[in-house]
Amino acid sequence: MAIPSTMRWRYFKEGLFFALVRLSALVITVSLGGLLLYIFLNGFRTVNWAFLTLPPTDSMTKGGIMPAILGTFYLTLGAIAVALPLGIMSAIYLTEYAKQGPIVRIIRIGVNCLAGVPSIVFGLFGLGLFVVFLQFGSCILSGALTLGILILPTIIGASEEALKGVPQTFREASLALGVSKWQTIYRIVLPNALPGILTGSILGIGRAAGETAPIMFTAAAFYTAKLPSSILDEVMALPFHIYVLATAGTHIEETRPIQYGTVLVLVGLVLGVDLIAIFIRSFIRKRKRW
Amino acid sequence: MVTVEDTRVIYVKNVNFYYGGFRALTDITMDFEQNRVTALIGPSGCGKSTLLRLLNRMNDLIDGTRVEGEVIFEGNNIYDAKVDPVDIRRRIGMVFQKPNPFPKSIYNNITYGPRLAGLNNRIDLEALVERSLRQAVLWDEVKDILNQSAMMLSGGQQQRLCIARALAMKPDVLLMDEPTSALDPISTAKIEELIQDLKKLYTIIIVTHNMQQAARISDMTGFFYIGKLIEFNATEKIFTKPDHKQTEDYITGRFG
Ligand SMILES: Nc1ncnc2c1ncn2[C@@H]1O[C@H](COP(=O)(O)OP(=O)(O)O)[C@@H](O)[C@H]1O
Ligand SMILES: [Mg+2]
Numbered sequence: 244m245a246i247p248s249t250m251r252w253r254y255f256k257e258g259l260f261f262a263l264v265r266l267s268a269l270v271i272t273v274s275l276g277g278l279l280l281y282i283f284l285n286g287f288r289t290v291n292w293a294f295l296t297l298p299p300t301d302s303m304t305k306g307g308i309m310p311a312i313l314g315t316f317y318l319t320l321g322a323i324a325v326a327l328p329l330g331i332m333s334a335i336y337l338t339e340y341a342k343q344g345p346i347v348r349i350i351r352i353g354v355n356c357l358a359g360v361p362s363i364v365f366g367l368f369g370l371g372l373f374v375v376f377l378q379f380g381s382c383i384l385s386g387a388l389t390l391g392i393l394i395l396p397t398i399i400g401a402s403e404e405a406l407k408g409v410p411q412t413f414r415e416a417s418l419a420l421g422v423s424k425w426q427t428i429y430r431i432v433l434p435n436a437l438p439g440i441l442t443g444s445i446l447g448i449g450r451a452a453g454e455t456a457p458i459m460f461t462a463a464a465f466y467t468a469k470l471p472s473s474i475l476d477e478v479m480a481l482p483f484h485i486y487v488l489a490t491a492g493t494h495i496e497e498t499r500p501i502q503y504g505t506v507l508v509l510v511g512l513v514l515g516v517d518l519i520a521i522f523i524r525s526f527i528r529k530r531k532r533w
Numbered sequence: 534m535v536t537v538e539d540t541r542v543i544y545v546k547n548v549n550f551y552y553g554g555f556r557a558l559t560d561i562t563m564d565f566e567q568n569r570v571t572a573l574i575g576p577s578g579c580g581k582s583t584l585l586r587l588l589n590r591m592n593d594l595i596d597g598t599r600v601e602g603e604v605i606f607e608g609n610n611i612y613d614a615k616v617d618p619v620d621i622r623r624r625i626g627m628v629f630q631k632p633n634p635f636p637k638s639i640y641n642n643i644t645y646g647p648r649l650a651g652l653n654n655r656i657d658l659e660a661l662v663e664r665s666l667r668q669a670v671l672w673d674e675v676k677d678i679l680n681q682s683a684m685m686l687s688g689g690q691q692q693r694l695c696i697a698r699a700l701a702m703k704p705d706v707l708l709m710d711e712p713t714s715a716l717d718p719i720s721t722a723k724i725e726e727l728i729q730d731l732k733k734l735y736t737i738i739i740v741t742h743n744m745q746q747a748a749r750i751s752d753m754t755g756f757f758y759i760g761k762l763i764e765f766n767a768t769e770k771i772f773t774k775p776d777h778k779q780t781e782d783y784i785t786g787r788f789g
Contacts, residue, residue: 419622430649
């Protein structure tokens with residue numbers, strides 16, 4: 244029996260569509276894989292224990308990147324410390340308290356716009372507000388605050404999702420026992436949302452650790468031999484270190500291995516953190532019983 | 534003549550209820566007497582749950598709702614501006630259609646409400662847990678696993694745990710919204726039996742979809758149709774010789 248030509252045409256279109264879909268998936272996987280492989284192949288010879296634990300020497304053409312790792316660690320930690328409480332509280336307001344209406348819609352649009360603002364704008368904002376106006380100077384505090392605002396939308400988004408994921412029946416059960424709304428949120432909603440909030444927020448860590456522009460004017464030092472002793476000290480940071488070595492030094496070609504090594508460390512850290520988040524999340528999903 | 538005033542715990546007086554512009558209850562007047570089981574029946578969407586949730590101000594949680602009329606509980610209108618809904622909900626407990634224990638241990642499910650209400654003594658709490666679970670006829674099944682998650686219990690056990698959790702607040706009234714509709718027949722029978730025991734201590738108002746259930750367990754029955762209370766009478770009368778044709782049609786299964 245002959246297949247009618249309209250049907251054959253339909254099969255052809257369907258086949259073409261699936262081929263395109265597969266192709267896009269392939270392109271993404273290959274480019275990501277290629278990128279990681281490229282970084283690894285160029286960087287792995289440089290990365291060793293000494294590279295991770297020693298400061299740079301000889302005008303940053305030799306030695307390690309320990310101060311930059313430490314600086315990025317402090318900045319990221321500070322950003323999380325700023326953004327997590329603020330983000331969770333905003334999300335609680337938006338999902339639990341605010342009357343769903345035009346005002347909430349405007350706030351949500353605002354949050355989404357904040358997520359789309361180029362990171363250099365955050366850098367200039369941080370420079371203007373924290374470094375100059377509040378006179379914190381270029382330091383961990385200014386950088387952490389700037390990065391905190393940068394990742395705020397991520398944290399708010401993750402927290403809102405997690406809060407919405409807590410079944411309404413839990414809230415009703417608690418309120419029907421004569422427990423106040425705040426206690427219900429604090430004792431029932433938040434504990435059940437927290438794993439989701441934290442894993443979602445870990446993705447913000449990757450962003451905070453990897454950005455250069457926001458810390459360029461607010462926290463990052465070209466080079467400091469001394470490790471920070473307070474949050475008012477300048478620090479080196481991984482992304483800025485890469486930027487400096489690759490663009491501003493007099494030994495750009497010679498320091499390529501160090502650049503790739505630093506990139507490998509940064510990518511490794513960010514991917515590692517993201518993988519942990521994904522792992523925890525799938526673990527929680529499996530364990531969840533509602 | 535004996536006055537009815539003495540025995541009625543809740544008195545609903547000319548109540549209209551609105552979800553935004555939609556009127557879900559029209560001019561409801563009825564009273565609920567002490568140590569009685571009152572059943573609310575009627576086709577789905579007729580406003581049974583709405584009325585039940587009106588009695589412990591759970592409808593407050595929905596944006597845009599409005600109440601007209603009065604709900605008198607122990608002499609006070611619970612919709613009075615100076616009444617705190619939190620207090621009302623401590624005195625009027627509620628059990629939901631789907632069992633909804635917290636993802637906590639059995640013990641902590643029961644002590645959650647009382648603790649936040651200020652009970653902190655461990656010995657008192659333990660006694661309360663045992664008392665509540667015994668009242669809900671769950672004690673023998675769970676007394677050795679009090680620290681296990683409530684989520685591990687069967688549906689019927691979870692629902693009895695939810696009853697125990699409500700009883701732990703020592704309420705005066707227990708509201709139940711189709712408490713057995715998600716359960717198997719054996720669990721249903723257990724809970725029906727339990728309700729018979731509980732009415733000695735509490736005033737019970739139960740919404741049910743199941744006509745036989747209403748006939749078996751209730752003293753009074755209210756029949757609702759499209760937001761109106763069509764008939765409110767002794768259960769026996771409703772199921773043998775109702776005053777209204779509509780009630781009879783519903784009970785005999787001619788519509789619903
Ligand atoms: N949250 C709500 N918002 C708007 N309308 C509602 C809401 N809850 C219930 N209703 C409406 O109110 C009416 C009564 O509902 P309900 O009390 O749940 O009925 P029943 O419990 O008898 O099935 C229905 O028409 C329903 O659609
Ligand atoms: Mg209902």
